[in-house]
Amino acid sequence: MKQLYLLPLLAILALTGCKKDDDASRPGNLTIEKTEYTLDADEERTATVAFTAAADWTLSVVYDDAESSANWLSVTPMSGTAGEQTVELSAARIFRASARTAYADLACGKQSVRLTVTQTAASDATFTAAADWTLSVVYDDAESSANWLSVTPMSGTAGEQTVELSAARNFRASARTAYADLACGKQSVRLTVTQTAASDATDFTAQFDPDFAKELQKQGIIADAGNITPEDMEKIAAITRLDIAGSYDNPGTLTSLRGIEYFEALEELSCLYNQLTSLDVSRNTALTELRCDYNQLTSLDVSRNMALTELRCDYNQLTSLDVSRNTALTYLDCNNNQLTELDVSRNTALTELDCSGNPLTTLDISMNTALTKLYCAINELTTLDVSRNTALTELNCANNELTTLDVSQNTALTVLSCFSNELPSLNISRNRALTKFDCSYNPGDGVSSFPVTAWFDNDTKPGDLEIDEEQWKYDGKTITIDFRKAE
Incomplete structure (x- = not known):
């Protein structure tokens, strides 16, 4: 008979609910807003304590009797002088199936305040x-x-x-x-x-931006924006799709989505066309689609949203964007921001990338061999290597500073737009699938013509090929496309 050995035979886990601090502030030598802290068992094991001291202060750590020899909580620094202060609490990883508690006694003159630090059980x-x-x-x-x-x-x-x-x-x-x-x-x-239960004193209403709460009420997600109940919170935690977007003709007025962290099951979030200056989706780890375009975001952290397959953050004010951990991305639109660099080397599943309208000087897409559509117009690119992107069907690299463009390996291209660069000539002889072509406003030979080597010549242009402009002005000269059939 086969046997089963189980260690342990019983696991009782205490997973903490939400708890509100008892004292908002304490008068005297010390002013401190928060005195109770909960740290995770594994990932989020740090917290920052902020307070104001009227004189020199010290901190000492006291453990529950059962934990007195563990020394699992570190406090940095342990002392300081008068003024606004911050102290970092850091817990060692816990492997037990029960929570543990320590106390950090903060003393300043004759006043003492006890900070309670609880670390949740291992899960x-x-x-x-x-x-x-x-x-x-x-x-x-x-x-x-x-x-x-x-x-x-x-x-x-x-x-x-x-x-x-x-x-x-x-x-x-x-x-x-x-x-x-x-x-x-x-x-x-x-x-x-x-x-464990949530504290009776937990004020769920205070956890949400008032205007955001009103929008949730408007959509019937909660009953009363002024009194969010535990039942509302359970409903919120189970929602998988949330659409609070405005539109071009009717922009939204939301300036904050504080409370979005409670939408733990959220897979799709659409909040475009609002007035958001910040967006914290670090707790929305189930997200697969995020649309936050047309806002006023200056930063966006998606490092914990590793399930994302679609990210649209275009028309914001982002100066950087790290998608290195979003390896499931198939669609990324970050056009019209202020990005000076973009690393997509780990986003090998990408099929569509739009990074137009940024001050990018380089773009490496050598690892993105699944790309079918690439839009990188209106940047400051001087080179662009698409030789490994053989699946491309659409390429728009207009309004850059390209002096060469080799599309000989991109035989699946149906749309090629490379106007307003510094190209002297172009070879499209292997791109017989093309249906739309625009190479206007390039210098060509600088005199009168822009030589294009093709599978046809000036007299045998395919009827199904749409050529945007065949003649333009460049530096005062009239430049005309000269199609030359490849030998």
Whole structure:
């Protein structure tokens, strides 16, 4: 008979809900807004304490008795002088299945303030299985439809195994329990997972920008923007698509999406044509599509949105954009920003890229071999290598400073726009799929002609090829396209 060995046989995880600080401020030598901090078990294990001291101050750390020898919390610095101060709290990674607490006693003169620092429990269950195994989740009757606990993976093979237990935020004033039934052969073990309640004092309404809350009420997502309830929060946490976009003719007025972090299941967010100056989507890790174009964003951090396949952030004021961790991207539109560089070397799944209207001086797309459409017009490019982008069907590199352009490997091209560059000539003899072609406002020979080597000549132009302009003025000279049939 096959045997199953499980370590531990029971995992009880305490996953903290939301908690509001008790004291907004303390008079005297110390002024401090927040005195309670919760740190994650693994990723977000730091926090910053801000306060004002009227004199020299010191900090000391005290642990619960059970943790007195652990020294898991570090505080930097431990002392300082009068004035506005910041202290960083940093916790070592926790591997236990229960939370732990430490206290940082802040003293200034005769006044002392105690900071409470709680680190949540580790969310992994580790065991050893002698054969293939499966996991299923069962909820208390009251929570049966909530699906608030996710388990990854849900099955596996023999050997040492680790499964990750992850809970959605609990907005209720009562704890909730789920059971993960682990089966291996004829043996079954039940893991009990308990999530603690949110504090009764939690003010959910204060977590949202008022205008954003009014928009949520308008769409029927919440009942009352002035009184957001735990039931509203649970509904928000389950929403997968949110459209709060304005339009060209009717722009939106939202200046902040504070509260968007509670949309934990959100996969699609459309907030274009508003007046946003900042956007924090770091907690929206399920996002696959983000449209935040036509706002006033000066920065955008998508480093934690690794599921993104489509990102439209055009017509903002971005000076930088890091998409190195967004390797699932197939569509990226960042045109009309202020980007001076763009690294898409890790975005090998890209099929469409629009980075027009930026002051880019270089663009390396050698790793983007899946590209079918590339728009890089109105930049400051002096070179462009598309030799490895053999799947391209549309290329617009107009309004740059290109002196050469080799499209001999791009035989699938149907649209080529390279007007307003510094090209003396062009060879399109291998681009027989072309249906639209614009090479106007290039210098050509600088006298009268722009030589284009093609599969036809001036007398045999294909009827299905749309040529935008065949004659133009350049430096006061009239330049005419001279199609020359390749030998």
